Amino acid sequence: MFLKKVASKQYNQPILHAMNKILRCLILSCCFCPGYGQNHQQPFEIQISPVFASAPLEAGRWYVSTNGDSIQLDQVRFYLSDIKVEWSNGLSVADPVKAHLVDIFEPESLIVVLPSAGNTTPKKIQFNLGIDSTTNVSGALGDDLDPANGMYWSWQSGYINLKMEGISPKCNTRKHVFQYHIGGYLQPNRALRKIELHIDSSTQKEIFVKMDLATFFSNINFTTLSRVMTPGSNAMKLANYCTQMFSIHAPKK
């Protein structure tokens, strides 16, 4: 209806013609695009499912931790790197992409696609929560590792492995804000954590990795620790809590 209206206005016709042509060109070029349709095997999808206990995670919603603290989350972003999946047929498939920046409030960032291993089922998944030391000293990197993503410290070089920010009335800070920027690549404060999860699944297509923020906050005492923005013992402690969040989640059929 709307298109018809526009088309009836004469001065727009050439543009519409041109757009039509461009569209046709695009469709044609897609058909001849090399590689398209060559992959018989479906890629393997890893889906991150962020939850707070049994509730789905939403920005601006109030949650209550097992300690009785009310919590609202504004930002949860973190790096998943060096993902590797082991399959029942003995194959091990590594993610060709070094690192993914995951934002729990950006649905498309919650899906990581890996090449399939064929007609077999996944046995184990390994990944790093954060960025390894070598990458941390490799200068200016691009894509998800671009320092312009705001996951990089400037006064002391290094990636922020995980950023978690929100509010809780228990915080004795301005506006009751808590800010956890967890990172550090130098010993003894290396905050990277390796996570390994066993998969008991018959699916060849996808797995769901549950990320339960309630387990993280069950460890937190907001009155004593509401702000961590440097590498050190507090960041190490928080990094340990982070590892407890992840588990394999059997999807409902």
Added chain:
Amino acid sequence: MHQKNKYIIFSVLMAISLLICAFGEVSTSPMPLPIPPGWPKPAYDFSKNPLTKEGFELGRHLFYDPLLSRDQTISCASCHLQATGFTHVDHELSHGIDDKLGTRNSMTLMNLAWSKHFMWDGGVNHLDVQPLAPLNSPVEMDESLENVVKKLKSRLKYRTSFFNAFGDSLATGQKVLLAFSQFLLQLQSSNSKYDKHIRNEEGGDFTAQESNGLRLFRLHCASCHPEPLFTTNSFAKNGLPIDTTLNDFGRMQITQNPQDSLKFKVPTLRNIQFTFPYMHDGRFKKLREVLNHYSTTTQLPQPIVLSAEEKVDLIAFLLTLTDPEFLFDKRFGFPRE
């Protein structure tokens, strides 16, 4: 009729731009860094960021552009002036945005390809990521890389230069930082009177005073300031008492290791004639004061004993580290279009 013409023009333009996309190739001119004979291997890995004329020019424009600061008042050159060895002359503590004062004297910028750590406390681990520190500092440029990228994308001038340097007109954080390194790496000082003296070139004849100064230098100073870079690129405690108005403990703030308390990066001494005031907090205005500190402090592993005449000779030698070709090299200056 008029509309038909418009359509034809549009189609032709489309066709041309498609052709450019299909066959257009960006050609860059390589600009490798000449390594002076006898110098060690650079620490920077050039294979990851091959130096080109176009990349250098882009980095140079970024270096001199106040667009990088929050309110477009401060550029890198505000605190790093070429004529004074790319440092902030005559200010104990360098100042940035809104006339705010920092806590340290800005460092010089030269021969950075050989540097493994940056800043007085070595908090920055790679030349590529060094520009982030002044960019984000609330007393320097008070800006974010995200926003700089946004600003650069909106400028036609930069879209062209990013295309010329990287084959893509769209700026990214990575490309901004790589372009900065391209410029900074070229800031090489290796043509001082001292260098000519070592290379037995014209203009390198030392006076008796300068020769004696070099001898004294090698005896007393070279363990921390070895030739030809005049720095070990590491951190040292040089016996300065803490300034209680700043309480700057240097390297310890990064490593959290008490052994690193009051350790600061050993700066190069090249072009030292113009890089005053001296030390991380700019507490000494004159080279004489620096030598007086080193010859009176009891905090060094080996005391430095210098007579008044020897101090004069040592300073005469230090002045041979001035490199006018570097300080007045037009390639490194403000880019006039």
